[in-house]
């Protein structure tokens with residue numbers, strides 16, 4: 232059994248089908264890039280894998296346990312403790328400083344304030360944005376904000392990090408910096424990464440690439456996938 | 461930019477802009493109507509009738525007795541406060557689409573000043589429209605309500621018209637004030653070609669609103685002594701006293717409203733310092749980042765409460781006065797026969813009218829609060845949705861929203877009621893004396909508690925509606941890219 236796997240995932244929005252039976256396996260510590268044209272269902276797949284969305288049919292297992300059948304509360308707890316999520320932009324709370332944003336997941340987990348701040352500062356440092364610890368997101372560039380978001384996603388030391396177009400809103404240099412940090416830290420921590428992108432250069436950061444086409448994993452892609460209609 | 465172009469661009473909105481324009485026009489119309497009615501009451505002529513000064517052509521004592529008319533004027537003017545505040549809140553309706561439109565206009569080469577001018581023109585045009593409708597309603601209503609009874613007495617002062625230039629001042633003044641207000645609102649907004657950025661003031665508020673409250677209390681305290689000084693010429697002194705009273709009320713109300721900003725900031729600071737839970741951290745930071753948000757959104761509610769607290773105090777001092785009068789009468793006639801009791805029903809009827817006006821004001825204010833809270837949640841939807849995706853329970857966000865709304869509201873409500881009650885004390889003093897009988901005016905605790913409970917219930921209802929918006933705004937659709 233793989234570390235994280237999906238079997239026959241189906242999901243539609245009203246009458247628009249987004250996933251039509253996706254199978255996918257991710258091994259522990261692996262960095263998997265999921266690619267495909269815009270609108271092919273990448274984000275939907277990521278949300279199903281991370282337990283944010285429930286699939287209409289099919290199953291998602293994580294370390295041998297079905298997670299798609301868990302309650303919303305249990306899935307939220309899983310996302311809080313085992314998973315990290317990184318989006319394209321706008322995920323930081325505008326009123327909190329960078330350090331407070333990064334410390335937030337720890338505070339939610341019940342860590343003391345001082346300890347949470349220390350951890351946040353050390354993660355900001357590892358991402359090269361320690362100087363911005365007491366600035367608000369509005370006072371930072373897009374790339375700096377996104378590095379801050381990476382720190383927030385990694386501060387709980389998740390086992391799996393889900394990224395949806397994490398560099399989509401950045402210029403290529405800033406994007407490379409963010410991805411460079413992200414991949415290096417993920418390897419250090421042995422964090423499994425599912426990286427969704429439409430950009431082949433971004434996908435090249437992964438160990439393996441899975442192509443999605445029209446809601447099914449494309450058998451011509453490089454991934455170990457079996458497409459179903 | 462040619463005026464024609466300016467108007468065209470100002471009117472190039474979408475449906476949510478239409479709602480905003482309609483509500484702006486509506487409140488301008490209502491305000492016009494209220495001000496014209498107030499001016500009409502002011503110009504009613506009086507005749508000396510024995511001791512009292514009356515206008516016998518009217519049926520209702522509220523209008524017929526010159527001594528009561530300033531109260532009517534004050535109520536009419538105060539009713540416009542929540543209406544105008546609602547208009548201010550409605551300026552936020554559909555703001556994202558307006559922001560996109562303004563950015564696109566900037567991208568097409570407009571200067572920042574021109575973008576602001578376009579937004580202000582929209583408000584100005586809407587208010588002109590509303591004012592014209594209000595003017596029409598005023599003159600139409602006069603015709604319609606001019607119904608003398610069998611004795612030839614009128615229900616409303618439909619036989620007098622304020623001077624033309626007063627009417628003109630209202631009709632020009634309301635749109636101008638609305639436009640100034642729009643410009644003021646957009647002052648902290650930078651319209652760039654890439655979007656609209658709202659700059660928040662990060663400097664901590666200072667406690668000067670306290671001074672404003674004190675000035676307001678002192679001003680009201682001078683009204684009665686001043687009226688004794690000016691006994692000679694009642695025509696002039698009446699107007700002067702009204703101005704002093706309105707100034708006092710205005711100062712105290714502005715003090716309470718801006719003081720809420722200070723309270724918000726300080727509470728946020730305390731919550732940030734001593735709070736342990738993430739919900740408190742989120743709420744604290746939000747309170748500190750924009751302490752004036754409480755002042756802006758609660759302004760109308762607090763103004764209603766200052767006035768309500770004042771009215772409760774005045775009612776209490778009238779009731780005590782009647783009681784003292786009754787006791788004095790009883791003493792001078794020990795047989796116990798009550799000599800023609802004064803008709804107090806009329807006064808309490810008037811107070812009930814005032815209470816209804818306050819209730820209406822509270823409801824309008826709550827409407828404005830809903831708009832403001834919904835806007836503040838919707839504009840943060842991405843960050844909220846991202847937090848939910850990372851596993852933050854919605855209940856944590858809901859608690860943060862509750863804290864950030866209830867803290868300034870609770871503090872503001874208490875201060876507003878206290879200041880209102882203090883205003884009436886400083887106006888009428890804390891005891892009454894009738895022919896040697898001295899009674900202390902009790903603090904109208906029941907009335908104040910009722911008002912406070914009503915206001916808290918309104919705020920809770922608003923927060924409840926806001927939480928529905930929160931639920932919709934944390935839908936993960938917001939994260940789609």
Ligand SMILES: Nc1ncnc2c1ncn2[C@@H]1O[C@H](COP(=O)(O)OP(=O)(O)O)[C@@H](O)[C@H]1O
Nearest residue numbers: 244247249268269270271272273274275937940
């Ligand atoms: N909330 C939604 N409502 C309706 N259709 C949606 C919704 N979310 C996604 N879709 C549709 O599902 C398909 C897949 O979307 P998505 O997973 O976001 O693709 P990608 O991330 O690869 O661009 C698209 O055709 C999109 O239009």
Ligand SMILES: [Mg+2]
Nearest residue numbers: 273274940941
């Ligand atoms: Mg996507």
